[in-house]
Structures are given as structure tokens and as C-alpha cells.
Amino acid sequence: MAETLLEFADVGYAWPDGRPVFSGLSFRIAAGDKVVLLGPNGAGKSTLLRLANGLLTPATGTVFWENRALTVDGLRQREFARAFRQANGLLFQHPEAMLFNPTVREEIAYGPRQLGLGGVDERVAHWAAELGLDGLLDEAPFALSGGQKQKLALACLLAVDPRFLALDEPSASLDPASVGWLIDTLLESTRTVLVSTHNLSLAAELGERALILGGDGRLLYDGPLAPALQDLPLLQAAGLAHRHRHRHGGLAHAHLHAHDWESS
């Protein structure tokens, strides 16, 4: 069995205003797993990804990275912090938060330079070309379109070659061709992937396993993705299916739909 890369052990988190997001969250992700994280708006998917990336610290319980507790003190240790930052990449839901360099070229080069990685120019050229940004290398990141910013943020992450990639709603601004590229790229790689999405087509193509958060922050499901996608009540609890009223002739009836998966 593959080694555990990331583990949440009885993790609870509350925002500084005291509002709890979740409590008692436990799961493990093994090296090479492709996991999709599903749940309704506000369930805590982004919060979970930030905890996995060490940007937030649990209020209770422990997040383990390669069986080592992820702590504020640990992340201040230079060697560990450097190795962790190279291995664990997070694509934010709103990628503007990640972009601050004057040009696309410098933006992609920033991570590899900070981490002292070799072949910076080659990394920039490779990932810019892969993501169709090679004509934009001298542009200012803030002047790019929403989808281009998302691609740039992805290029920045991939340029440091992380073993673990957490992607927060990556398909929100990408065109279908780019989503297809992303799925192929992730499936072809040995990277461990945790992707939060409301896009069931992306989930079905990418993931082997689903973690489903309920609206109350509890983990509703941790298991193979395919049966979860057939379970309409579970999808409804995860905000991925909803009850429609239909009128056929003089007859009105209501039934569950999972949009962009079954007939929509």
C-alpha cells in the first residue's frame, strides 16, 4: 500500500470570530491518490485545502504531512518549510491572491528561484508553453483575463514540481479545452491530487475517490467516487443535486437532478 502523504486526525477548525467550520474531520490521502473534494457552498472545502497547505492551523486535532505533525513551529524550521513548500502546492479559488510579480515570466520564475531550483528559464518556457501563455510572458499578470490568471497560477505551481497539488475549484474560469488539458496532465502524472469542485464532469474524469463535506462541516462520505456519483440523496446533501418541479401536460411532479452529470 502507498505511504500516507497527508492525514487529518480529528481536525476541527473555527474562524477567529468563533464560527466553527468543522470538527472531528479524519481522513488519509496516500501518495498518488487522485481525490475530489465535494460539498455545498460554505461547507469548508477552501478551509480544508488551506489546512492541508499549512496556511491555517487546526483548532483541535492534527494535520500530518508524511506522518509529521504540521505545526506553526515546524513550518518556521527552514529545511522543513522549504521541502514542504516545494512538495505541497495550493491553487487558490481566486488566483489574484497568488500573483504579484511585474510580468508573467517573473511570476512563473518566482517559486523556482525562491526554492533555489535549477533550470528556471526552462521551467518558465515549458509551463508557459503547456498553458498557452508563451505569447504573454512580458505581460503584467494583473492585465490578464480571469482564465489566463488561473492558468498562470497553475503554471507557477507546476514550475516547482510539487508532489501534492491541492486545487480549489480549478474549472471555475478555465475553458473546456483547458480543463481537458488539466485532467490529462494530472492523470498522466504521479502527483497526489486533491481537487475541490462543483463540476461533476471534472470530478468523474479526474477522481478515483471522493471526500464529501456536508453543509454542517461533517465528512458525509469518504470512498470510491463512482458510486457516490450515482447516489442522488448524497449528492443533494453535498449541494450537487437539487429538487426540480416539472410540468408535463397537466401533471406536475418533483424529482432530483444532478446537473452536468445525469440528464440536466
Ligand SMILES: Nc1ncnc2c1ncn2[C@@H]1O[C@H](COP(=O)(O)OP(=O)(O)OP(=O)(O)O)[C@@H](O)[C@H]1O
Ligand atoms: N476569512 C474568513 N473569516 C471568517 N469566516 C470565513 C472566512 N473564510 C471563510 N469563512 C467561512 O468559513 C466557512 C467555510 O468557507 P469555505 O470558503 O471553506 O467554504 P467552501 O466549501 O470552499 O465554499 P464555496 O463552495 O462557496 O467555495 C463559511 O461559512 C465561510 O463563511
